[in-house]
Amino acid sequence: MTLPHPNTDQISLPIVLGVLGDPTRLAIVRYLASKEGVPLNCSQFLDLGSKTNLSYHLAKLREAGVTRAEVVGTNRMITLRRADLDARFPGLLDSVIAAAGDDRALPAVGGHDIEIRA
Amino acid sequence: MTLPHPNTDQISLPIVLGVLGDPTRLAIVRYLASKEGVPLNCSQFLDLGSKTNLSYHLAKLREAGVTRAEVVGTNRMITLRRADLDARFPGLLDSVIAAAGDDRALPAVGGHDIEIRA
DNA sequence: TCCTTAGTTCAAAAGTTATTGAACAATTGG
């Protein structure tokens, strides 16, 4: 039950940029960056869209190589592929996150304390 | 006869990322970056698409605030808005250009020596 | 004035992306 992810060297710049060019996905990435190290499941992002819609956006991010999704019980633990992105496109993620942090118009994401059940 | 451009503070991160997430436009930006300081008209990019199609992509880049187009006679001289982008999103353009330079799959752009007539 | 060159605009067609609800699968807890 592992999900498909591109290898680091398969990550494509136009695809990553295109995927980040959506406000919902940018907000997801921003939130992931602000919680690096903390395991996050999909439900943490429910402020940003419906369950189905998030499933769609999170799949896009994963398929582009921006995030990694690990299956833990009924949860998918989502992480930023920071090391891989930094290796492939040095400085890109940092500048995007810094810029997104400035952005007045980015939706906020709320806490939704949730118990992870493995 | 000046064309509409967003102010620096109106440049939006998701829009810029979305606009750069197209291989043709990324190739345009890459070429502009490689020729910074040199005045380029639209015809220089004809290897990347038809005249109509370039008109479309160059308008997208301009409307997003990535490029500036100055009318000089029958030509539009295209430049990267490097200073504005650096001010708004520090490091972003550099990392994108560096990453695009690596990219095996980016179309090449040819010289087309052309006389600018004002 | 007439021709050429540079580039835009328009409308149509084709393709892609985002959003939705209903139905589904898998795991965990009681």
Add this chain to the structure above:
DNA sequence: CCAATTGTTCAATAACTTTTGAACTAAGGA
């Protein structure tokens, strides 16, 4: 086993994007 929770898949729809050709504008040169 049963119910609840987590998240996916599917099909439909709506909305946007890309590409094209034909017609156009505007300026410059002969």
